[in-house]
Amino acid sequence: MKYTIIEEKDKIILKDIKNFNPKHIFECGQAFRWYVEEDKSYTTIAYGKVINVKKENNDIILSNTNLQDFNNIWYHYFDLERDYDEIKKELSKDPILAEAIEFGEGIRILNQEPFEMVISFITSANNQIPRIKKSIELMSKHYGEKIKIDENFSGLECYSFPTSEGLSKARPEDLKEVCKVGFRGERIVETANVIAKGELDLNSIYNLTRDEGKELLMTLPGVGPKVSDCILLFAFNKDDAFPVDVWVKRVMEHFYLKEDTNVKLIGSHGARIFGRLAGFAQQYLFYYARELGIGK
């Protein structure tokens, strides 16, 4: 990697780093626990920590952290071991993707926590991003742990995402009334229960293929084809997963298929033309379609 890591008090600076834009990363649909600050920086909660991510010219400044957490958590969270130049070069052979990549040049696929991804994407079904974010914050506040934050950094209260044990004890009615998850309440509690009891070991999925992991995840209540692909891509590094949501359906029909096509066929088409990089293609296309309103 060509960038330089500089350590300052409560800060890590990634100097001259390419392929890293906080807006692109957080707003390409993979994450829900982020907040835009007045200076256009992003504050995010993950792995029980709170950090601020700011782009200044060619540098990225991570605040409220240190070198130890950077090495143990954020380096992998931001997928810094991966060479995005190579991915972009390969995908840019497709002229449509070349344009989508230019538009969302700073996208990276985060490595997020499995249980949080499972519950977040169950919550996302037939839902809207502002409401999904709100429900996730409410679940964290009521069933997670309060995170201690240096008051010099922020006076806000932040909570870690709940554990499976924590959420398994929730009542579906409370998730509906307090956390505003609607009909997804039962699914969330039942899924948390299965995982808390060890009937499904999420960690086993790291060693499975996309298809094997998908089959296992789809046994969980509220997890279907689309949600399972999101979990596989955003938590388990299955880069060939190609989640087909309404936006990807629109953009694929608009640019590639030229006709109304069912979701299953769009998924197999994406797998065929993008192969092992389908997940990255999906993220560039999703961000492109959603920001520009393509096909709407």
Next chain:
DNA sequence: GTCCAGGCTTTCC
């Protein structure tokens, strides 16, 4: 076994 319609909570545009 596959495919499809209808229902689901509530918020957002």
Next chain:
DNA sequence: GGAAAGCCTGGA
């Protein structure tokens, strides 16, 4: 008032 990062159920 329709749509929303879909899933589940029942029937053909």
